[in-house]
Amino acid sequence: AAEEGFDAEEVEGAIEEAGHGPLPVLAVVGRPNVGKSTLVNRIIGRREAVVEDKPGVTRDRVTYEAEWAGRRFKVVDTGGWEQDVLGIDASVAAQAEFAIEAADACLFVVDATVGATDTDEAVVKLLRRAGKPVVLAANKVDGQSGEADAATLWSLGLGEPFPVSSLHGRGTGDLLDEVLKKLPEAPEQRFGNAVGGPRRIALIGRPNVGKSSLLNKVANEDRVVVNELAGTTRDPVDELIELGGVTWKFVDTAGIRKKVHLQSGADYYASLRTAAAIEKAEVAVILIDTTDKISVQDQRIITMAVESGRAIVIAYNKWDELDEERRYYLEREIETEMQQVVWAPRVNVSAKTGRHMDKLVPAIETALAGWETRVPTGRLNAFLGEIVAAHPHPIRGGKQPRILFGTQAGTKPPRFVLFASGFLEAGYRRFIERRLREEFGFEGTPIHISVRVRE
Ligand code: GDP
Ligand code: GDP
Numbered sequence: 302a303a304e305e306g307f308d309a310e311e312v313e314g315a316i317e318e319a320g321h322g323p324l325p326v327l328a329v330v331g332r333p334n335v336g337k338s339t340l341v342n343r344i345i346g347r348r349e350a351v352v353e354d355k356p357g358v359t360r361d362r363v364t365y366e367a368e369w370a371g372r373r374f375k376v377v378d379t380g381g382w383e384q385d386v387l388g389i390d391a392s393v394a395a396q397a398e399f400a401i402e403a404a405d406a407c408l409f410v411v412d413a414t415v416g417a418t419d420t421d422e423a424v425v426k427l428l429r430r431a432g433k434p435v436v437l438a439a440n441k442v443d444g445q446s447g448e449a450d451a452a453t454l455w456s457l458g459l460g461e462p463f464p465v466s467s468l469h470g471r472g473t474g475d476l477l478d479e480v481l482k483k484l485p486e487a488p489e490q491r492f493g494n495a496v497g498g499p500r501r502i503a504l505i506g507r508p509n510v511g512k513s514s515l516l517n518k519v520a521n522e523d524r525v526v527v528n529e530l531a532g533t534t535r536d537p538v539d540e541l542i543e544l545g546g547v548t549w550k551f552v553d554t555a556g557i558r559k560k561v562h563l564q565s566g567a568d569y570y571a572s573l574r575t576a577a578a579i580e581k582a583e584v585a586v587i588l589i590d591t592t593d594k595i596s597v598q599d600q601r602i603i604t605m606a607v608e609s610g611r612a613i614v615i616a617y618n619k620w621d622e623l624d625e626e627r628r629y630y631l632e633r634e635i636e637t638e639m640q641q642v643v644w645a646p647r648v649n650v651s652a653k654t655g656r657h658m659d660k661l662v663p664a665i666e667t668a669l670a671g672w673e674t675r676v677p678t679g680r681l682n683a684f685l686g687e688i689v690a691a692h693p694h695p696i697r698g699g700k701q702p703r704i705l706f707g708t709q710a711g712t713k714p715p716r717f718v719l720f721a722s723g724f725l726e727a728g729y730r731r732f733i734e735r736r737l738r739e740e741f742g743f744e745g746t747p748i749h750i751s752v753r754v755r756e
Contacts, residue, residue, distance in 0.1 A: 306705075306755040307720055315753045319718045320710030321373065323610065324366070325484045326580050328377045328404035330397040330428075332420045335412040336440040340467035341365065341378040344477065363576045364609070369477040374484055377404060377576060397427050402538060402553070403577035406434040406483040408476075413439035413450040413464065417457055425457050434483035437462045438476055443469055499541060499550040500669060503578035504557060505606065506588030507598045508571060511618040512557045514652035515588065519544060519551075519661070539581075545662035553578040575602055576609075583713070584612040584668050584745075586661070587642075591631050591649075592622045595638040603642055607747045610714045612672035613645045614664045614745060621651040644671075644738060646745050668745025674715055676741050678708050685719070688736055694729050704733075705755070716749040725752050 329337050329344075345365045365376045379400045401407055407428055411421050428435050439451035442464035451464035463479060465472035504512045520542050540554040553574065579585055585606040589599055606613050623631065646664040650657045685707050694702045702723030710716045719725070719733070734750055737743065 306722070307753070311753070312720065315718050315720070315751070316708055316710045318710075319716050319749070319751045321716075323580075323713065324373050324375045325405040325486070326364075326375045326377060326403055327367075327406055327408055327480060327484060328379065328397075328400035329408045329410060330379050330400055330424060331410035332412070332418065332424070335410045335415075336467045337410050338378060340408075340410055340438065340440065340465070340473070341376055343467050343470060343473050344369070344376055363573050364580070364605075370481060372481055372484075372486075375580070377573075377580075379573065397424055399553070399573050399577040401427060401431045401433060403580040404433055405485050406436065406480065407431075408436050408438055408480060409459065410438045410440050410467075411454055411457070411462070412441050413447055413454065413462070414441045416450065416453055421457065425459060428459070435459050436476065436479050436483055438467075439464045440467050442466055443471065499548045500584065500665075501539075501550045501552050501582045502665065503552050503582035503585045503611075504554075504588065505575050505578055505585050505602055506590075506618075507596070507602060510588040510590040511652040512588055515586075515616070515618065515650070516540075516551060516554055516557055518652050518655055518658060545659075547662070549665075552581040572601075572605075575605060579606055579609045579611055582611060583672070584614065584665055586614045586616050586665065587645075588616045588618045590619055591617045592619050592627070595631075595634045600638065600641070603639075607641060610747055610749070612665075612668035612714070612745050613642055613747070614661070614668050615639070615642060615645045615647050616661065617647065617649045618652055620649045620656055621654045644744060644746070664745070671742055671744045671746040672714050673712050674741060674743060674746070675712050676709050676715075681709060681717075682706055684737075684740055688733065692732065694723075694725060697723075697726075702754075714746045714748055715743060717751070719750060719752045720755070721752050722755050724754055 329341055331337050345367045363377055363379070365378065367374055367376050377400050379397065409424060409428060411417060437454060437457065437459045439454050439462040442448060442451050443466045447466075448464050451462045454462035463472060463476040465476050467473065504516055506512055520540065538553050540551045541548055542551055543549075587599075587603055587606060589595060603613075617631075617635075646667050648657055648660045648664050650661065685704050689704050694704075700723055702721050702725055704725070705720050705722060707717055707719040710718050717737070725733075730750060730752065734748060737748065737750075
């Protein structure tokens with residue numbers, strides 16, 4: 302590598318940075334108005350979260366990537382919940398339930414100027430039950446004088462309260478140091494396969510696409526009683542179902558089965574649930590209601606799954622309802638609206654009649670195989686050499702950037718680092734991704750390509 306102009310350390314660093322699998326997840330929970338969203342803004346270091354949002358505006362973004370002291374993790378912000386939806390206690394509990402469930406550690410935010418309330422105590426109970434590591438933030442300690450308020454929060458029994466001012470940044474560094482201590486390096490322990498347990502599937506899709514019908518269909522027809530598998534703890538919201546001779550874990554099925562009827566806040570609740578399910582799963586089966594136009598909401602859900610780097614299968618449901626005409630338009634919509642997942646295996650199913658249920662498992666297996674594919678470095682570089690020779694990057698400003706070499710830094714999903722002599726244009730990067738897919742498959746998986754440019 303040295304003769305190509307990159308030193309070994311630089312190469313190693315780039316590979317390590319790009320090679321991470323799924324990131325550990327931190328859930329930020331607490332009552333409304335304690336400053337969760339303000340704190341999330343601090344943590345992600347951007348003004349991208351919700352604080353500026355006007356009341357009543359639906360937020361769908363609930364997960365953000367953050368980095369502190371060189372470590373990357375995800376933050377789930379539960380601050381978008383509208384407090385009048387179910388009554389404060391119920392709504393805090395409902396949002397916390399999903400967020401905690403999907404997290405590797407929790408950041409519990411309390412307003413130190415108010416002190417611990419009954420609702421805070423209720424959240425403490427939820428946190429205890431979940432048994433996840435917890436860091437306690439005593440927020441709104443804007444100055445020295447507030448430190449005493451923070452100290453009273455020892456009474457919650459969660460250990461040391463970290464006094465912070467999310468608004469001004471006071472104390473947030475110490476808080477994040479503590480968070481990193483409690484967050485695992487990688488969320489591998491949540492992934493069944495790491496310990497030889499069942500693979501994890503999330504059924505996602507907008508309300509009424511047929512998630513609960515599909516779950517019932519697969520559970521009723523093919524279920525063997527697998528309540529207690531050796532070596533697995535049964536999570537009450539997850540369900541073990543045997544399909545095609547293999548036991549799978551369908552995650553967050555309680556969220557699917559439990560229908561929540563809300564006037565306002567329903568969209569946010571659905572987004573939070575979807576995000577939580579995706580985080581817990583290795584593969585997302587995204588349901589599309591074929592009797593309806595493919596919508597922006599469908600695409601947002603797809604984007605969430607793609608951005609989270611999960612294996613993806615698209616299930617076009619309610620196929621029993623299709624007539625010739627709708628079918629014609631559906632195929633046109635798929636061509637235009639489903640571009641971001643053209644690589645995902647597709648099954649045309651009916652949760653009602655059971656049509657093509659037998660195709661589901663092979664599709665899931667294909668997607669998981671793509672997700673775990675590793676291309677040996679030698680083979681990758683032979684391939685890169687061929688493309689560069691046959692399709693060089695266009696000349697820009699008298700120079701021609703060249704891919705010098707590359708490596709696959711990680712799997713789940715596949716992540717590549719390319720080392721180049723100059724900046725590679727977006728169009729060329731897309732071309733490389735297309736060619737990688739043609740060559741190596743990667744069916745059903747997003748792939749990440751990062752490019753390092755020689756100084
Ligand atoms: P959330 O509902 O828990 O997400 O709370 P927000 O982040 O929306 O904050 C609620 C209110 O508290 C807003 O008016 C914030 O500006 C304010 N706030 C948040 N953090 C602090 C802080 O550290 N100090 C002070 N003084 N106000 C804060
Ligand atoms: P969820 O909100 O995504 O869990 O959707 P449900 O499973 O509750 O389904 C919403 C509605 O669509 C219900 O009335 C179901 O009976 C209906 N439905 C679900 N799957 C199918 C299907 O394959 N064909 C038809 N015709 N209806 C379906």
